[in-house]
Amino acid sequence: MAALICSTVAFCQDDLLKELEQSEKSETDYAFQTFKGTRLVNGHSVETKPRGTLEFIFAHRFGPLAGKMYELFGLDDAQVRLGLDYGITDNLSVSIGRNSFDKTMDGYVKYKLIRQSKGGRSFPVTVTALLGMGNTPLYHPDLEPDNFEYIDRLSYVSQLLIARKFTPNFSFQIMPTLVHRNAVDLDEGKNDQAAIGVGGRIKLTKSVALTSEYYYRINPVNYDRIKNPIGFGIDIETGGHVFQLVMTTTRELTERAFITETEGEFKDWNFQFGFNVTRTFQLKHK
Amino acid sequence: MKKILLLCFLYCFGSFAFGQKYATEKGQISFFSDAPVEDIEAINSVVGSLFNGSTGEIVYILKMRDFIFPKALMREHFNEKYIESEKYPKGTFQGKITGFSASATGVQNVRAIGKLSIHGVTQDIDVPGTIESVSGKLHMKSKFFVKLVDYNIKIPTIIWQNIAEEVEVRIDIIYKPL
Numbered sequence: 321m322a323a324l325i326c327s328t329v330a331f332c333q334d335d336l337l338k339e340l341e342q343s344e345k346s347e348t349d350y351a352f353q354t355f356k357g358t359r360l361v362n363g364h365s366v367e368t369k370p371r372g373t374l375e376f377i378f379a380h381r382f383g384p385l386a387g388k389m390y391e392l393f394g395l396d397d398a399q400v401r402l403g404l405d406y407g408i409t410d411n412l413s414v415s416i417g418r419n420s421f422d423k424t425m426d427g428y429v430k431y432k433l434i435r436q437s438k439g440g441r442s443f444p445v446t447v448t449a450l451l452g453m454g455n456t457p458l459y460h461p462d463l464e465p466d467n468f469e470y471i472d473r474l475s476y477v478s479q480l481l482i483a484r485k486f487t488p489n490f491s492f493q494i495m496p497t498l499v500h501r502n503a504v505d506l507d508e509g510k511n512d513q514a515a516i517g518v519g520g521r522i523k524l525t526k527s528v529a530l531t532s533e534y535y536y537r538i539n540p541v542n543y544d545r546i547k548n549p550i551g552f553g554i555d556i557e558t559g560g561h562v563f564q565l566v567m568t569t570t571r572e573l574t575e576r577a578f579i580t581e582t583e584g585e586f587k588d589w590n591f592q593f594g595f596n597v598t599r600t601f602q603l604k605h606k
Numbered sequence: 607m608k609k610i611l612l613l614c615f616l617y618c619f620g621s622f623a624f625g626q627k628y629a630t631e632k633g634q635i636s637f638f639s640d641a642p643v644e645d646i647e648a649i650n651s652v653v654g655s656l657f658n659g660s661t662g663e664i665v666y667i668l669k670m671r672d673f674i675f676p677k678a679l680m681r682e683h684f685n686e687k688y689i690e691s692e693k694y695p696k697g698t699f700q701g702k703i704t705g706f707s708a709s710a711t712g713v714q715n716v717r718a719i720g721k722l723s724i725h726g727v728t729q730d731i732d733v734p735g736t737i738e739s740v741s742g743k744l745h746m747k748s749k750f751f752v753k754l755v756d757y758n759i760k761i762p763t764i765i766w767q768n769i770a771e772e773v774e775v776r777i778d779i780i781y782k783p784l
Contacts, residue, residue, distance in 0.1 A: 336656050336664075337667070339656060340654050340656045340665050369678075370678035373679070488692045488693070527762070560679060
């Protein structure tokens with residue numbers, strides 16, 4: 321009889337738990353942290369900064385490995401982008417940066433339109449829209465025609481970032497992109513460059529992940545020098561820092577530059593090492 | 607066998623029908639980690655709980671993702687690295703409260719004995735608490751420590767100074783009769 325009472329007590333408890341589970345509404349579960357950082361390798365990921373957080377990104381690209389021992393495999397030469405990203409809301413971020421490569425100042429607005437979710441409201445992917453502008457004050461008196469105006473230094477990028485976190489360890493992203501340059505060299509001949517990017521992440525451990533990124537130009541210029549950019553990275557997270565060690569065919573860090581001006585390729589040592597270091601600061605507390 | 611099942615059914619049905627049951631009206635479960643480098647407090651205000659006043663049975667369910675931290679990065683790390691909320695989204699407690707009398711007034715000292723499941727690991731716990739009956743509602747409070755190793759939660763050595771090995775869990779919930 322005692323056993324009977326025991327078993328009924330257990331039975332009742334299970335019922336109480338089931339009752340509680342049923343009474344909870346079918347809530348929507350959103351996918352989170354599809355990627356570790358706001359950048360995949362060189363370009364953006366779907367991630368935006370949470371509200372009130374400021375991220376400092378120090379991106380560093382060495383010279384091509386082709387420099388061999390003479391240039392210590394590119395380590396003699398470095399290009400840097402100093403950037404700040406800030407989350408205005410959990411879905412809206414702004415970003416500014418300055419590139420040493422061609423002295424471009426860049427600015428972005430990034431908005432998470434819809435989040436991947438399951439449960440009450442289910443959606444298969446996260447979609448983020450990115451708008452960016454670059455100002456390249458690099459002075460080329462011999463290349464600039466007489467009627468060259470300041471507005472000719474500007475370029476724009478619009479991008480739709482679409483990502484799905486298939487498993488906690490595997491995320492995939494595609495990014496249709498349009499780059500517009502107000503002025504181009506005659507032999508490069510195109511103001512608008514459409515491209516489609518693909519990228520992904522594979523997590524190796526809780527703190528280490530492999531990332532990759534490739535942009536395919538849809539209407540490439542008839543000019544062999546320019547290549548489609550490829551990049552690989554290893555993300556290592558330690559507390560408030562994320563270190564990204566990268567190997568890319570481009571030294572440039574704005575969409576205009578790496579989509580329309582990449583000259584390197586994984587051939588003849590014509591690619592380079594680099595790293596991104598990010599540090600996050602919480603400016604507003606919840 | 608049928609008779610036993612019927613008896614079980616009646617027993618359960620009986621206790622449900624005549625026992626006074628309570629559900630969460632509002633309240634929170636929070637935890638506090640006191641470590642050399644930083645103190646971390648996280649609050650979950652979306653806790654589901656049912657309490658059967660006559661049998662003393664009690665259950666809790668909470669979602670790990672509902673814990674709010676002072677810094678967004680803490681929440682990311684908590685979910686992704688420590689509690690692994692994609693694999694183990696919920697924490698539950700299933701047990702019994704002893705020492706509670708529905709007719710008594712004032713603050714009653716009680717004990718909760720049962721199974722606490724966190725991070726896919728279930729442990730038997732026995733923790734103290736208080737229940738105060740205020741105009742038909744019950745105010746339940748408890749404070750106890752949870753050792754991270756007991757629930758197989760690993761803290762990387764590089765940041766062991768940021769996270770305590772034992773966190774203090776505080777429960778503060780007001781129940782309304784169903």
